[in-house]
Amino acid sequence: MTIDLYYFPLSVPCRSVMILAKYLGIHLNLKQVNLFKGEQMQASFKKINPQHTLPTIDDNGFILWESRPIMIYLVMKYAKNDSLYPRDxxxxxxxxxxxxxxxxxxxxxxxxxxxxxxxxxxxxxxxxxxxxxxxxxxxxxxxxxxxxxxxxxxxxxxxxxxxxxxxxxxxxxxxxxxxxxxxxxxxxxxxxxxxxxxxxxxxxxxxxxxxxxxxxxxx
Ligand SMILES: N[C@@H](CCC(=O)N[C@@H](CS)C(=O)NCC(=O)O)C(=O)O
Missing domain, CATH: 1.20.1050.10 (Glutathione S-transferase Yfyf (Class Pi); Chain A, domain 2)
Structure with a gap:
């Protein structure tokens, strides 16, 4: 499974998603969006995420942004058990x-x-x-x-x-x-x-x- 991650290296929320993905053994296809150049405002990216924020994921057509919901999604979909996001x-x-x-x-x-x-x-x-x-x-x-x-x-x-x-x-x-x-x-x-x-x-x-x-x- 490969998930596209739109990210910027200096973004702290992007970092937490990247660390979690590695912990779960999920391969991320990294797509850098340079915030210093304002690339997040390009029409092609705003079509994916009208809020133009990073991180944003595209998991086989399922698009999601906001780092914390992304982490919840990754655990619920791909973790072997629920310990990182308990059901209790x-x-x-x-x-x-x-x-x-x-x-x-x-x-x-x-x-x-x-x-x-x-x-x-x-x-x-x-x-x-x-x-x-x-x-x-x-x-x-x-x-x-x-x-x-x-x-x-x-x-x-x-x-x-x-x-x-x-x-x-x-x-x-x-x-x-x-x-x-x-x-x-x-x-x-x-x-x-x-x-x-x-x-x-x-x-x-x-x-x-x-x-x-x-x-x-x-x-
Ligand atoms: N609460 C959001 C924050 C997202 C956010 O503001 N990301 C910044 C980078 S750290 C961004 O993409 N800024 C560009 C913009 O808002 O145009 C999250 O945790 O994902």
Whole structure:
């Protein structure tokens, strides 16, 4: 089975889908859409995804975008069992909770905070959002207090989504060392997803961020 993935290497949501696909042994046919050149706005891509966002998949004619629903689909269709997206209502509800926490709070605040540096309009992150990221990390640290993974003691797709968000925060130089449970969990994710390119997110995004930072402070 081959699934087309429209992606951009610096996109954090694309990264979580790519890591999960590797973990599941799914071959992705990578189709790069260069966001820096605005290629997502081309008519040919907007015909596939009128919302013009990455990641987008085309699985034999089934088109889907939004990284978290894509991860749910991949697990439900291709995983050998349901452990990454459990059928048990309570376990699933916690996974969903963590995915919503990620999209609406954690990742949202990370991107809002570092956007000025990423788009080259400032050499400092937005202070307004730093406190919100800290609050989100405190919550995440609490979720991990008695759990090995973010939604319980089993690895789930929430770890792939939140793992990528935390990699990005680290790459943007946010100090995660203050959150002991997050650090322990993150190191565990690095080991569990080692062969799936987990560390590449940090490296690719970190290199881009420091280049932008350098450029911004010299202009
Ligand atoms: N919540 C979406 C976010 C998708 C998104 O905004 N992707 C960015 C790249 S990280 C994008 O494609 N931006 C181009 C655009 O909106 O035109 C997801 O998780 O997939």
């Amino acid at each position: 209502p309570e376990k699933r509800a916690i996974v969903e909770h963590r995915l919503y926490f990620d999209i609406g709070t954690l990742f949202e605040n990370i991107i809002d905070c570092y956007r000025p540096v990423l788009i080259g309009i400032s050499d400092t992150p937005s202070e307004k959002y730093t406190a919100l990221i800290e609050k989100a990390f405190e919550l995440l640290d609490g979720y991990l207090k008695d759990s090995r993974f973010v939604a319980g003691n089993e690895l789930t797709i929430a770890d792939f989504a939140i793992g990528s968000s935390v990699s990005a925060a680290k790459a943007f130089t946010f100090d995660i060392g203050r959150y002991d449970n997050v650090v322990t969990w993150y190191e565990y994710c690095e080991r569990v997803m080692e062969k799936c390119g987990f560390k590449d997110t940090y490296k690719t995004i970190g290199d881009f961020y420091s280049a932008q930072n350098h450029k911004n402070s010299n202009t």
